[in-house]
Amino acid sequence: SSSTGGSSDAGKEKEGLPAVGATIYKFDDNFMSYVRRAMEDTAKGKVNLMLNDSQNDQAKQIEQIDTLIAKGAKSLAINLVDPKAAQTVVDKAKTKNIPVIFFNKEPDESVLKGYDKAYYVGTTSSESGVIQGELIAKAWEANKDKWDKNGDGKIQYVLLKGEPGHPDAEARTKFAVDTIKEKGIQVEELALDTAMWDATKATEKMDAWISKYNDTIEFVIANNDGMALGAIASLEKAGYFSGDKFMPVVGVDAIPEALEMIEKDKMVGTVLNDAKNQGKATIELATNAANGKDVLEGTEWKLDDKKAVRVPYVEITKENIQVGKDAYK
Amino acid sequence: MNNKAKKGSNIIKWLFDNVIYVFLVLLVIGIIIASPDFLSMTNFINILSQSSSRIIIALGIAGILILGGTDLSAGRQVGLAAVISASLLQAGDYAYKMYPNLPELPLFVPILIAMVITGLFGTLNGWIVSKFHVPPFIATLGMMIGVYGITSIYFDRPPYGAQPIGGLSEAFTTFAQRGIKIGQYEFPYLIFYAVIVSILIWIIWNKTQLGKNMYAIGGNPEAAKVSGVNVAKNMIIIYMIAGLLYGFAGTLEAGRVGSATNNTGNMYELDAIAAAVVGGVSLSGGIGTVAGVITGVLIFQIINYGLAFLGVSPYIQFIVKGAIIVVAVAFDMRKHAKKK
């Protein structure tokens, strides 16, 4: 299957190609699985890509980096589990003078500054939250008359958070709500609880909230689409999305199921992270680095002042649903 | 002793013997005091329906615990069944189907397929444990890791990669999400599935040779062996039944949530084992009842649901939940500790 990497399965053909060591923070993360695929596609015939699954454990990732260095990686493409561990990664690479391309999880600026061969490819970590917040604000303004059930002008929302302490969960929670407020809309948090990224847990939390708050909930914000889907399952059970009973739900990731929900008007929108370009850019930089060239040589990418290649998030609603669908072509 | 005092001490004895049911009642009363609107039919139905698939899983694992074994692979088997059944039960017109050309299958076919597969893994567990004398903790830990690998490979595939498998067919979601309207309330079918499974398991445990052998093997495997019980065979069957139950629960999970990933079911075994133990199943084998297991699951689910309902901060929820588990079992242990 194309989802699996490593050097052994196609070892012969890769011999002679420069080795690039890569770690993915969690192989089965639905977004990262697309990035991974883009990386593999881009790497074909250019480098020997050694992929590792860090299983959401930073210690494991550090160990994998040791292994990759021991196996003679010429450059590293690292999707950190925990962004603050970047310094340790750089320290390891530095002693062997190996370039590091961080991607998707952004290290502190000072870390990139401290090593001339460290770069970043990805988004700004807060951006998905910001875009989700903007999406909510826009949708709210357009449908205020219907959605503001108690007519107080405030959004009474419930929020399904990912795993506490997970950088994405924290950033999305904070910036989504902050952004709504910045847009001048008042909000009231009815409930916030962690569903650990998990659809089942989200369903169950939502069951309790519907029972408790009944029709006073005006918005469901989820840190990812998986939990949004869980919430929708619960809402459907409670009679929403049939007749004129409606609840706006938003997520992040633009997974196919979410796109389907948006088309069926069961979800207001989601946020697409551009997997293809992230994967592509990561490998292109890493390939150049492995070949000892300037990282940008022969690519379409540009570095900003933080030594980062930015690949923006895209807001997905029913209007531009095709953009989301194209991501899966 | 006069009659009154005797009656009093009888009541105390009864309370001790049934401390876990008492605990359940106290727990509910406590939550109601904290938030009187907890006392509603909706909450009642929610808790029951959320407990349903957990009861099915816990009954599977409890049989293994009564045997004196354990099963760490339960959650991963649930996940495997969820992914398999969801992938085979996507709506015909769903755009992102795993098998774009697969026609809509009758409901029971994918459920059966999922159950047969987990049943085989259960059998494999039992075979390893009984024939090679690998401690169940290790055998099922290996299985837990291995099954996760298998699920992931199945799940993370073209055309769409590691995406939650959604777009389930109407028939499937009806099966797992809808219910029977009684008065103004809808009682989810889930509850009835759990009731049916509980009755079946009750019959197996109490009325069949397999059940009696299960208790005997757990209570004293040597005694069972010298009495002519085919220990290995009976163990394998109990593990197989557990596998079948995980499979059924897995399909329910997929249907209930409307989607499945390779992480569905992760760590369910810990909750299930804990619920069984809270419900009086002995980890050293030989002891346990269906009613106890169900009570254990309900206690857990009431804690989960109640804390979320009360709006307790997530972190505090962890602490409270941890404490309640320990306290519940500590009280339950008092009845055994009376001896000295």
Add this chain to the structure above:
Amino acid sequence: MNNKAKKGSNIIKWLFDNVIYVFLVLLVIGIIIASPDFLSMTNFINILSQSSSRIIIALGIAGILILGGTDLSAGRQVGLAAVISASLLQAGDYAYKMYPNLPELPLFVPILIAMVITGLFGTLNGWIVSKFHVPPFIATLGMMIGVYGITSIYFDRPPYGAQPIGGLSEAFTTFAQRGIKIGQYEFPYLIFYAVIVSILIWIIWNKTQLGKNMYAIGGNPEAAKVSGVNVAKNMIIIYMIAGLLYGFAGTLEAGRVGSATNNTGNMYELDAIAAAVVGGVSLSGGIGTVAGVITGVLIFQIINYGLAFLGVSPYIQFIVKGAIIVVAVAFDMRKHAKKK
């Protein structure tokens, strides 16, 4: 029997009794055949240093297993210690300090604080298990959930909220990441910490009254009580020692990784228990050696490292790892099963 045959059967017996060490050697040979460049000093050092904190955790848990208990809270305690020590050991000039005004403390102070705290949680585990007769599985499951809550509360605080704690001081990262140069190779200090801890634990297990009592309690708690062993006290001390070891390992994890989150250490207990069992520790108590535990951890780490080194696809790695665990223990069990 002639001498030669006797010698042959002696060798076979020795192989059987030491099957797990044999397995370790075979495993290494297998990997080397698959990829000859596995045989390098760098890999050797990497595996040893990656095993170091795991050995410390596994020795802590193994003591509890020998007592006849178990500890599911180990991983979460490691996480708590990691978060505490990291938060107290951030570099003075780091911009996102948890305690902006905290001066750089001498290394041993935060390590000690972390160890004292996990030592207390260990003691609490032991106290609940020994005084209230709560089955260790449940007591430590409650603790696992509760400690995670506590860690999260500590972790998710102003000024920066739930952010990974990084920017560790030079002294701390040196302590955990650097080593002693011998020839062209640097042997990480980590390895030496693990060696020192192993020696200390070996002494406790084999040369002290506490150690003998530990084996006695695990071997037959009733008989231990009759023999004048203060069961509760000794149990509590063993749980406390485990807590201290988790604390030390947690600080090493934080230092080694260069950061810590509330998720650090998650599920380490499963690996540690499995390693101990693979290394010959009996889950029913009373049996286990320090050398065995270390071997168990090394086998696990060689599997992990070796599979990654061979470039086996991650999902396949799960399946292979699961299978190896089961096979290793199945072989080990043959020595007990020979009896019949």
Add this chain to the structure above:
Amino acid sequence: MSNILEMINITKRFPGVVALDRVSLKVKAGSVHALMGENGAGKSTLMKCLFGIYSMDEGKIIFDGKEVSFANSKQALENGVSMVHQELNQVRQRNVMDNIWLGRYPKKGIFIDEKKMYEDTAAIFKSLDINIDPRRKVSSLSVSEMQMVEIAKAVSYDSKVIVMDEPTSSLTEKEVAHLFKIIRTLKSKNVAIIYISHKMEEILKISDEVTIMRDGQYIATKSAKDLTTDEIIKLMVGRDLSQRFPPKVNQPGDVILKVKNLTAEMQPSFKDINFELRKGEILGIAGLVGSKRTEVVEALFGLRAIQSGTIELHGKEVINHSPQQAIKNGFALVTEERRSTGIFPGLSISFNSIIANLPQYRKGIFLSESQVYDDTKWVIDSMKVKTPSQKTAIGTLSGGNQQKVIIGRWLLTKPDVLLLDEPTRGIDVGAKFEIYQLINQLASEGKGIIMISSEMPELLGVTDRILVMSNGRAAGIVETKTTSQEEIMRLAALY
């Protein structure tokens, strides 16, 4: 009479031990065939080979005219061989009838026929004159009741051969008589019984033939009526053992232990127990099973809470809330249930020897290896423990050898008062004699010894005085020299 069973040249090896070395056994139908030998002679192992629990290395078994080799217990049971196991093999969490029918439940369709189970159990119990409710949980039975249930179960298979491996180890005289009645009925139905016991009187009373084994080897088979106790003993131990009890040499001195009005906290239990124990005295405790003898010594040793009453040692009141305190105060207790409260089965002989005495070996925080070695050696040598090495796991020794290690363990603590609860249960004559000698020697060294026993000859042969308990109360204290078996029985039935 023809042989129903012939076991010919059976050999069985365990790692490091040849447990059976070409042993033969021929049993006639309708007879009681006693199998005798010292602890570890291989009696249980031979029976386990027959019953399919162990596979033999060499030899053949001819049963009912056909050569057989049962692969497991199920086959043995189905072919007409059943067994009362030496170690009680019961599922304590389940009820009596579940245990009796385990492995062959009566069924109605796919369901268990509980009613039939109950009725059949009741019928069997009635025919054997056993008075136990089939629905009681086994864990609530007394040890002797459990043993009766085991016997009833073995009988209920309607086998042609029933093996009874020390069936009377926890039975009172009355129950033994009951068992013999059952055995005679079985004999009359042409059932053969293989009877293993260390109690000489029983053997001569019930058996027709006796096969004697020593060190895993066959010694002789003789007709019981041609044998005397002394001859059997001679064949068993391979030398003359002219007396069963060593001469008494101890001289009781001053009172060391005074027990006043001792009453247990958890009732029903013992009440209002008074007695004195003198230096160098051996005080026996007699009584029926369930008369709470065990609980008295457990209370003295701090294992059971007392509600009222005092214990005085050397004239000073002592309080034993825990075994640690009791040991510190100079008490030692050899418990009656060796398996559950005595041995650490997976651990070495050395470990099992020294575990109660650890504080003595402390040098700073360490334990002195050489002292540990010496003391273990002392236990093995002076108790004559048959073992390949100090490191051997105690679980692999025969029951008698395990018991010797346990007694040795307590002697290492140099107690003033030694409490022995059925110390010779399941121990062969040779070893018994050695233990009696030891008890005597300890007494003459000035220790006070309390010994519970259900074997009347033993009590009469070893003790100085006997406290007789009945239903939790002290029915009287008698002088051994002047009392009789009848007087003791009368007192035991007083309350």
